[in-house]
Amino acid sequence: MGQPRRTYTDDFKAGAVDRLYEPGATQGSVAKELGITGTQLKTWRLEIEAFGLTEAKRRQKSDAAELDRLRKENKRLAQKVEILHKASAFFATRAVKP
Structure with missing residues (x-):
């Protein structure tokens, strides 16, 4: 019979x-x-x-996914801003006329 197998905690290994x-x-x-083998x-x-x-x-994949999401959000917000600029220009020209 051999020796019982020793177990080590993750903290010990680290x-x-x-x-x-x-x-x-x-x-x-x-x-x-430490009383262990070099192979261990x-x-x-x-x-x-x-x-x-x-x-x-x-982490890199997660960051890439987050970057992709933020780019899409940025594009969507830029489109909203463009629509608001056009709407404000439209209403500004109508407000000037009596």
């Missing part, structure tokens, strides 16, 4: 990966300090980076 970015830190040294640490790093990439893409 903290471990953050330590990789400290000056002089290596994957092997951080893994050894690498897997966590790749998962976190992939999530960040996925999150960035999701």
Whole structure:
């Protein structure tokens, strides 16, 4: 029988990966300090980076959709303003005549 499988919290994983970015830190040294394998640490790093990439893409799509919506709204409002200018010019010419 092998050892029971250890589970780690997301905070622990994120903290471990953050330590990789400290000056002089290596994957092997951080893994050894934390009592995990270098492969585990690498897997966590790749998962976190992939999530960040996925999150960035999701945010980019959301921003693009919002920009598209705002452009349509801007066009609609510009049309309303044009109609109001024409209406005010029409009524201004009729108000001058007795």
